[in-house]
Amino acid sequence: MKLLTLNFLTCAIKTCKTSEASFPLHPRDAELEIVETDLNLPFLKNILPRLMWEEIRTIASELGLPDLPTTAPTREDLVENNAEVQASLQNQTAESAEPAVEEIPSQTAKDLHRILLETCIKDGKLVCGNCAHEYKVMEGVANFLLPGHLV
Amino acid sequence: MMLPTPSTSHVCFDRIYEPAEDSFLLLDTLSSASESEFLKHRFSAESSCAPPLVLEVGVGSGVVLAFTAANASSIFGRSDVLTLGTDINSFACQAGSQTIRTALAGNEHLASVFLDVVNGDLASAIRPHSVDVFIFNPPYVPAELPDFSRHDRYNALPTGHNATSFEQDSYLLELSYAGGEDGMVVTNRMLEQIPGILDIGRGVAYVLLCAQNKPELVKKQIRNWGAGWEAETVGSSGKKAGWEKLQVLRIWKRKTE
Numbered sequence: 001m002k003l004l005t006l007n008f009l010t011c012a013i014k015t016c017k018t019s020e021a022s023f024p025l026h027p028r029d030a031e032l033e034i035v036e037t038d039l040n041l042p043f044l045k046n047i048l049p050r051l052m053w054e055e056i057r058t059i060a061s062e063l064g065l066p067d068l069p070t071t072a073p074t075r076e077d078l079v080e081n082n083a084e085v086q087a088s089l090q091n092q093t094a095e096s097a098e099p100a101v102e103e104i105p106s107q108t109a110k111d112l113h114r115i116l117l118e119t120c121i122k123d124g125k126l127v128c129g130n131c132a133h134e135y136k137v138m139e140g141v142a143n144f145l146l147p148g149h150l151v
Numbered sequence: 152m153m154l155p156t157p158s159t160s161h162v163c164f165d166r167i168y169e170p171a172e173d174s175f176l177l178l179d180t181l182s183s184a185s186e187s188e189f190l191k192h193r194f195s196a197e198s199s200c201a202p203p204l205v206l207e208v209g210v211g212s213g214v215v216l217a218f219t220a221a222n223a224s225s226i227f228g229r230s231d232v233l234t235l236g237t238d239i240n241s242f243a244c245q246a247g248s249q250t251i252r253t254a255l256a257g258n259e260h261l262a263s264v265f266l267d268v269v270n271g272d273l274a275s276a277i278r279p280h281s282v283d284v285f286i287f288n289p290p291y292v293p294a295e296l297p298d299f300s301r302h303d304r305y306n307a308l309p310t311g312h313n314a315t316s317f318e319q320d321s322y323l324l325e326l327s328y329a330g331g332e333d334g335m336v337v338t339n340r341m342l343e344q345i346p347g348i349l350d351i352g353r354g355v356a357y358v359l360l361c362a363q364n365k366p367e368l369v370k371k372q373i374r375n376w377g378a379g380w381e382a383e384t385v386g387s388s389g390k391k392a393g394w395e396k397l398q399v400l401r402i403w404k405r406k407t408e
Contacts, residue, residue: 001267001269002267004233004264004266005235005266005267005269007278008204008235008266008277008278008281009269009276009277009278010276011276012271012272012275012276014275017279023278037259038259038260039260040231040259040260040262040264041260042230042231042261043202043230043231043263043264046196046201046231047201047202047233047264048201049201050201050202139245140248140267141241141244141245141248141267141269141270142267142269142271142276143241143270143271144270144271144272144276145239145270145271145272145302145306146272146275148299148300
């Protein structure tokens with residue numbers, strides 16, 4: 001299960017929904033795996049406003065991943081912005097018949113892609129910060145089914 | 152517009168719902184000229200809104216969500232769409248994920264982004280108001296609900312075995328079609344969750360019903376949720392003497408100010 005998925009999940013217990021502590025769910029005893037996928041730069045740029053950055057930082061640090069910056073990156077931070085690229089972009093504009101040079105993802109974009117979409121929880125638990133209920137993750141699938149008495 | 156139907160050849164239909172008329176009605180409805188116009192208008196990239204999250208509850212084989220993911224540009228007019236699924240059947244979670252990954256393979260750098268299929272009861276684990284497009288092909292057949300006390304045992308391979316039993320497969324299939332009284336017991340539980348999961352400004356839900364579900368009554372109940380709530384039939388199939396066998400409702404909230 002991808003870490004970006006955790007941006008959209010919360011504790012399944014009804015009474016937890018109103019508690020801020022039920023989001024994000026906290027990974028515990030997690031076995032991670034990297035599943036490589038192609039970097040999708042337009043998507044990464046657009047998803048920024050949907051990211052609960054503070055919570056994603058918390059999850060990354062709880063998983064022992066490298067620290068994320070304290071503030072979320074901007075769209076500009078995700079694009080390589082060296083002089084060479086700038087120059088070739090300008091050249092492209094001059095010869096307007098040519099297609100524009102493709103934007104090059106920056107290291108920040110690569111790091112974000114790695115964390116959100118390539119770092120997956122293979123096995124482990126997700127724990128609610130409010131009620132401490134543990135949801136199992138097995139073979140990449142998180143199980144949010146509750147025992148009868150909690151529904 | 153004929154968009155390709157995703158391959159489900161790897162899915163074991165002994166314990167996972169096989170794509171049928173209802174699944175195909177959802178595909179046809181979502182990609183119809185009128186619905187994609189509605190969706191393109193609602194989620195146009197020009198309005199600079201963030202990527203929409205599409206949630207399907209009960210993905211089964213994954214055919215509907217895979218179709219939506221693979222054809223996001225045609226349906227929404229933008230490819231930066233997120234897809235997420237849930238299913239109560241853990242075998243469907245694995246198989247459905249596979250269907251969606253296969254449908255997107257080779258296009259990851261410009262296609263929509265598939266998140267995961269989580270194992271859960273309806274949308275109980277979804278963060279409130281985070282869903283932009285909700286899709287549900289419910290267990291709508293008026294038939295007795297299966298006995299959920301067996302669920303834990305039947306939701307995984309039996310210990311020490313590498314195959315499911317016939318009883319287990321029957322139970323898992325029942326989950327995909329049996330809807331209790333009027334075929335509405337599961338759908339009513341889901342409808343209750345919809346206002347809480349949909350994005351307040353732009354959320355929209357597509358729910359499939361059959362004639363025995365009393366769709367006119369269901370629409371009336373939804374319109375009574377409060378000011379602005381709308382429910383319309385936007386797709387139907389199997390018309391017989393003025394009765395649609397199956398139909399797809401679009402549920403959304405009009406801006407009331």
